[in-house]
Amino acid sequence: MDKRRGVSRRGNGRNVTYVLLALAVLMLLGSTIGSTRAALTYYSENYTAEITVSQIGVSLLENGDVVSSRDYDNDDWKISTNQGKDAVSGALLKNMLKKDEKLALNKSYHEELSVRNSGTIDEYVRVRIYRYWTEKNSSGKDVKITTLSPELIDLNLVNGNKWVKNPNDSAECTELYYKGILPSGSETELFADGIRIDGQVASEAAVETKGNTITTTYKYDGVEFHVDVEVDAVQTHNAQDAIKSAWGVDAASLGIL
Amino acid sequence: MKYIEKYGKVIAMSAAALGMTAALTIESSLAYFTTYVSAGGSQVVNLGAQTTIHEDVSNMTKHIQVANISQINDCFVRVKVFYGGDLSIGYPDSPDTPSNPDWYLDGTTDENGFRYVYYRPILPASPDPDRPSLTTPLDVKINVPDGFDRDNFNVVVIQECTPVVYDESGNATADWTTVYSEYEEFENHSGGRGEEADD
Numbered sequence: 437m438d439k440r441r442g443v444s445r446r447g448n449g450r451n452v453t454y455v456l457l458a459l460a461v462l463m464l465l466g467s468t469i470g471s472t473r474a475a476l477t478y479y480s481e482n483y484t485a486e487i488t489v490s491q492i493g494v495s496l497l498e499n500g501d502v503v504s505s506r507d508y509d510n511d512d513w514k515i516s517t518n519q520g521k522d523a524v525s526g527a528l529l530k531n532m533l534k535k536d537e538k539l540a541l542n543k544s545y546h547e548e549l550s551v552r553n554s555g556t557i558d559e560y561v562r563v564r565i566y567r568y569w570t571e572k573n574s575s576g577k578d579v580k581i582t583t584l585s586p587e588l589i590d591l592n593l594v595n596g597n598k599w600v601k602n603p604n605d606s607a608e609c610t611e612l613y614y615k616g617i618l619p620s621g622s623e624t625e626l627f628a629d630g631i632r633i634d635g636q637v638a639s640e641a642a643v644e645t646k647g648n649t650i651t652t653t654y655k656y657d658g659v660e661f662h663v664d665v666e667v668d669a670v671q672t673h674n675a676q677d678a679i680k681s682a683w684g685v686d687a688a689s690l691g692i693l
Numbered sequence: 694m695k696y697i698e699k700y701g702k703v704i705a706m707s708a709a710a711l712g713m714t715a716a717l718t719i720e721s722s723l724a725y726f727t728t729y730v731s732a733g734g735s736q737v738v739n740l741g742a743q744t745t746i747h748e749d750v751s752n753m754t755k756h757i758q759v760a761n762i763s764q765i766n767d768c769f770v771r772v773k774v775f776y777g778g779d780l781s782i783g784y785p786d787s788p789d790t791p792s793n794p795d796w797y798l799d800g801t802t803d804e805n806g807f808r809y810v811y812y813r814p815i816l817p818a819s820p821d822p823d824r825p826s827l828t829t830p831l832d833v834k835i836n837v838p839d840g841f842d843r844d845n846f847n848v849v850v851i852q853e854c855t856p857v858v859y860d861e862s863g864n865a866t867a868d869w870t871t872v873y874s875e876y877e878e879f880e881n882h883s884g885g886r887g888e889e890a891d892d
Contacts (some may be wrong), residue, residue, distance in 0.1 A: 492726040492727065492728045493809060494729065494730055495730060496727050497734050498732070500780060503732045504730040504731060506728050506729060506730045506804075507728070508726075513841050514727075515701075516702040517732070525730075526729045526730070526731070526733075527733070527734055528732050529734030529735065529736055530732055530734065532734075532736060538739065538765070538766070538767070538818075539738055539739065540857055540858065540859055540865070541738075541856060541857075542858040542859040542860070542862065543858075544863065559726075565809030566846070570735075575769065602854060623868075633738060634855070635856075635858040635868055637738060637740070638740050638856050641740075647745070647764070648745050648746050649743060649744070649745045649854065650742075650743070650744050650745070650746075650853075651741075651743045652741060652742040652743070652744075653741055654741055656738065657738075657739065657740040657741045658737060658740075659736045659737070659738050660735045660736065660738070661735055661736060661738060662733060662734070662735040663733065663735070664727060664731065664732070664734075665730060665731065665732050665733070666731035667730045667731070668725070668727065668728075669727060669728050669729065670725055670727045671726040671727070671763045677725075677726075681725055682725055682727045682861060
């Protein structure tokens with residue numbers, strides 16, 4: 437009996453050894469799998485960050501020069517404008533008039549506007565154009581003039597076959613949607629090629645006579661016209677939903693997809 | 694039932710965790726890549742004009758000149774000569790054509806037979822108020838019938854100006870059709886559209 441018990445104890449001891457060995461092997465395997473997974477996860481995340489998917493970018497061009505751009509680059513937004521380092525918005529119409537040139541009514545000035553895809557992914561783009569008038573109030577602050585029509589600021593829109601106008605535009609804001617995808621690095625056709633101030637702005641005047649001097653004073657003398665342009669870009673992947681989410685319009689019904 | 698009672702909490706917690714994970718996944722898939730830029734610009738529209746008329750008389754001829762004393766705005770000018778009684782007017786070299794080619798008649802007359810004479814060039818603004826730009830002279834000959842009192846007659850000249858505008862071809866032009874509507878701020882001021890000068 438003792439002998440048998442001894443054999444049995446040895447057998448049990450071996451079993452324990454085998455079990456422990458098996459556990460050690462399993463743990464070893466487990467730890468290997470774990471580290472492999474960790475490594476995969478680590479590289480996988482890096483790979484996602486390195487991929488150029490998120491490098492969307494867009495630029496507004498005036499007469500061929502970039503006035504404002506905003507591109508995603510190296511996990512950060514890279515913003516540049518023609519107004520210097522700290523500006524977030526570009527300046528238009530800076531070179532509309534030559535040195536000492538005076539603004540003439542009804543004269544068409546060169547103003548070519550287009551959009552460039554300055555990112556690394558394709559995108560859909562739209563522009564919003566705001567036109568309005570301001571004047572200085574008694575404290576020198578700019579205030580909007582609501583009695584002067586924005587339509588007197590005649591921004592000549594072109595390439596209507598490529599830029600689809602939102603049918604629900606207001607007089608002050610015009611929305612244009614670029615038809616189709618704008619590939620990375622490409623530039624759209626122009627959406628405007630000139631600007632003109634309608635002579636109707638001089639239609640209201642009063643004349644005062646003193647001695648042999650006549651002074652004609654116009655109601656809208658000294659007013660300032662403004663043109664603001666916003667450009668929006670959105671990814672092409674899942675475009676219908678992306679455009680609906682970002683711009684709130686149905687891309688299919690506008691015919692821009 | 695026993696199983697559910699025993700593991701109910703665990704199942705519920707697991708379901709909640711799964712739901713939260715799913716919700717997080719859905720949220721990330723709804724974020725789209727977008728970007729935007731903006732730019733704006735403006736220009737001031739300077740309007741307004743100030744003109745004066747200068748005239749001399751010699752040998753029964755009026756020598757008319759108009760000055761643009763505005764420092765900002767260019768303009769076009771025109772004049773009209775009114776006269777009464779048996780008087781008539783003409784030009785030194787022709788009864789109907791001004792001698793100075795800078796001035797021309799457009800062929801229209803008003804209901805009383807008087808005619809505008811237009812100055813062809815743009816009359817530019819002058820940065821120096823002491824040296825305003827002047828038109829070249831328009832000589833208007835006053836024809837007085839025999840026996841008329843040459844020392845007592847009345848010839849009135851009015852002048853008007855209008856800002857320089859451009860036509861569809863980009864040429865500078867004058868829009869004389871602009872209606873000078875009543876303008877509240879000035880509606881109580883006296884004075885017409887033109888400056889009168891009596892001889």
